[in-house]
Amino acid sequence: MPATEVIKTNQSERLPKTAVESLARALLPQMRAYFASDEGQAALKQWRAEREQQG
Structure with missing residues (x-):
C-alpha cells in the first residue's frame, strides 16, 4: 500500500487506548x-503545496 493511501475504516480489530x-x-x-x-x-x-493544488 502506498504511503499516501489512507485506510478509512478498520472494523476488524480495535486498538486499546x-x-x-x-x-x-x-x-x-x-x-x-x-x-x-x-x-x-x-x-x-x-x-x-500538493494539498493546495488538490483543492
Whole structure:
C-alpha cells in the first residue's frame, strides 16, 4: 500500500487506548525532530503545496 493511501475504516480489530498512547509517546519525539530539520521542513512545504493544488 502506498504511503499516501489512507485506510478509512478498520472494523476488524480495535486498538486499546493504551496501545495508541504508547505508540504516540514513542513516535512523537522522532516526528518533532524530523519536522524541525531542514529535510522535514522541505517535505512539509512540498506536502502543503500538493494539498493546495488538490483543492
